[in-house]
Amino acid sequence: MSFLSIKDITKTYRGSKTPCIENLDLDVKEGEIVVMLGPSGCGKTTLLKLIAGLEEQDSGTISIDGECVDRIMTERRPISMVFQKPYLFKSMTVFDNISFAPKVTGQIKGKDELRAETQRYIDMVKLTGFEDRPATQLSGGQEQRVSLARALIVKPKLLLLDEPLSALDASLRVEMRTAVRKICKELGQTVIFVTHDQEEAVAVGDRIALMIDGRIEQFASPEEFYTRPRSITVARFFGWKNEIPCRFDGNDVLESPIGRFRIDGRTSDPSDMIMVMRPEAFFESSNGPIIGKVKEAYYMGVRVDYVVECNGYDLNVSLDTSYLRRPGDDIGLDVNMSGVWAVDCESDISFTQQTDSEKGLKGIFSIFKKDRS
Ligand SMILES: Nc1ncnc2c1ncn2[C@@H]1O[C@H](COP(=O)(O)OP(=O)(O)OP(=O)(O)O)[C@@H](O)[C@H]1O
Ligand SMILES: [Mg+2]
Structure with missing residues (x-):
């Protein structure tokens, strides 16, 4: 009790x-x-x-x-x-x-x-x-x-x-x-x-x-x-900063203006979605799906916070300090999918999490459905 x-x-x-x-x-x-x-x-x-x-x-x-x-x-x-x-x-x-x-x-x-x-x-x-x-x-x-x-x-x-x-x-x-x-x-x-x-x-x-x-x-x-934040509002409060519109092709690919992302083992109807990405989910990769240009760089001691411009979107990207980039530098990025979600509609609506097993996922990608209750 x-x-x-x-x-x-x-x-x-x-x-x-x-x-x-x-x-x-x-x-x-x-x-x-x-x-x-x-x-x-x-x-x-x-x-x-x-x-x-x-x-x-x-x-x-x-x-x-x-x-x-x-x-x-x-x-x-x-x-x-x-x-x-x-x-x-x-x-x-x-x-x-x-x-x-x-x-x-x-x-x-x-x-x-x-x-x-x-x-x-x-x-x-x-x-x-x-x-x-x-x-x-x-x-x-x-x-x-x-x-x-x-x-x-x-x-x-x-x-x-x-x-x-x-x-x-x-x-x-x-x-x-x-x-x-x-x-x-x-x-x-x-x-x-x-x-x-x-x-x-x-x-x-x-x-x-x-x-x-x-x-x-x-x-x-x-x-x-x-x-597992319940909604976009919660996610924003807890540092999920990047919200990118994308299209799920119904099989295992998310097409977005910043690149094409593969999600294994998932099928459902094709739909428009929003990808939410944590700044620390990104890592540098010369053959990653994201190619951008550093717009701003903020040295924070243990990490550097960048604003990276990619196809008209400003991405908040947090990287370690091993290799410092300067504004104007080109940068290739990949993303750890555990720091990415796709939500199936616009902000300030509550989403209820579907468990990975319900969705048949492999545990790397959580999909949120609009709460219709
Ligand atoms: N005695 C009061 N009479 C009328 N309205 C009040 C009264 N006390 C608080 N409010 C209003 O109720 C709402 C909630 O106030 P509250 O003080 O509980 O907020 P809070 O979450 O503690 O905010 P903060 O973080 O600024 O302290 C506010 O809109 C406030 O203006
Ligand atoms: Mg108070």
Whole structure:
């Protein structure tokens, strides 16, 4: 049974004509870290507020650990929340900030026990030595570590994190996302982590729920988002950049303006399709099907990102740095078919994946059919 169960939630803000969240279902297992990923304004914070009881849904129910919390006030729900901005008690030290809640609620009774438990969480978030530091004298990363310890020490059944790292600079963000995941996993903490950063979502989450316009477009493991996105919208969010119109000849060939591609072992009706190709699926080959000209080159350290012009199409191509090409150079390319899909119609329509066995494929090529349900 799921630990957090959200059933058919709809929320429309007063004055708004359209729902901000519509018929949303979400099931989270105990100890799982689920990332809500999605563009600005898609309803991520609203969903957290509904779970926390800071907003009320129009319909639907929310249960935590088997208990329906719809009629339970925020302060009585078994949750902690951490926001983008740390709201620390400025007049207190790190130690007092962290020990405050269990002390005033009486959750931890004895003085010694409170001291030991607070110290345990201070050590866990790697703030040992900072116990007596005033909250006003901390870096952004240290402030978020205090926020995290403060949220965890009350042992919530559910931890809600709303873009907790987005105010930090890039390298600190990377360090902190690893720390957050490690700490929550060690504690077996169930977490909903909100972000609009796809890389962060993949690094932190056991599963990711991609939210678009108040609905969950796909709920799956990070790996599935890369290998089996449900729709073109999802694919775009996860870095499938090149969309090339093509024609499947009904046997085993895709004809496209950038070249002719062979897919073995597949037959179906001839149809117009769109090939979606990951930038890193390309490799250099003097006898490959693609002949193009380098238009732009961006050296990224471990790889080079190129824009390659081929028969009127700009291809996003990511190659290793062993041989650098310059704008104006001719380039021959081939493509690893595991990084290619053909979808059978235009964008922003949901596609449902047909398994390779249903289609009689050999596992190198996934075909998506329009969802007609
Ligand atoms: N109190 C409110 N009253 C009316 N509309 C609101 C309210 N809060 C949010 N909204 C609207 O609901 C939509 C979703 O907002 P929400 O804050 O949940 O988005 P979000 O996904 O968290 O975005 P971001 O990534 O920018 O934080 C937005 O269009 C927003 O303008
Ligand atoms: Mg938000």
